[in-house]
Amino acid sequence: MARPDTRRWLIVAALFVVTYCISTPLAAYGVGAVGYALLLTSLSDDVVLLTDGAELGPSDAALLGSAGVSVRDDAVARLESEAGKLARVVFADGSADARAGLFFVPSFVPSPLAAELGCELDESGAIVTDADGRTSVPSVFAAGDATADRRAVVLAAAAGSRAAYTINAGFARGLLPVATLSQASA
């Protein structure tokens, strides 16, 4: 059973979480951020998706509506900050919406290396691998964000580790070519 002091801290922490999370106005930016907007509802009950003038598909609109996410489709003019923190989103018509956080989907630019080596890529440009990181090119392995795996540190590390096991086993069994430094740089 928690001691009184511990209980008080637990109550303060719980109040902080409830106060901070539930009342914080958050925004997700862009029609590609529907998933983010839905995730943000676990942090706040005041979430808006800003389409910045783009049109949202009807199924996405219905999904957001049922999750309590509002949608604003006006063009965004700028973001304004106060004391180094986001304060509001200002729209092209001059109106503003106070928001404490804005989330957007970063774009990724893949290295051309895998394509140059001839590795098979999927339609999104991710390197196609088997469960042990083998690509379509013998002796070329890939792991992490460069592949079609979900993007998370622990998954990238695990996939890299699986590939490393396979590479080590390949060397040990003589299934992979061993290049010396002078060969590699030649």
Ligand SMILES: Cc1cc2nc3c(=O)[nH]c(=O)nc-3n(C[C@H](O)[C@H](O)[C@H](O)COP(=O)(O)OP(=O)(O)OC[C@H]3O[C@@H](n4cnc5c(N)ncnc54)[C@H](O)[C@@H]3O)c2cc1C
């Ligand atoms: C904004 C954001 C938030 C995230 N939050 C989380 C989170 O909370 N929890 C979580 O688990 N994951 C999170 N992720 C995902 C996580 O960061 C990635 O899944 C993980 O870092 C992937 O590791 P990686 O080694 O595959 O790639 P990276 O960490 O991107 O490393 C690849 C490295 O290779 C280098 N490189 C690329 N091409 C070449 C080349 N041709 N030659 C030499 N070097 C090259 C790059 O510069 C980079 O340093 C987040 C990602 C982003 C963008």
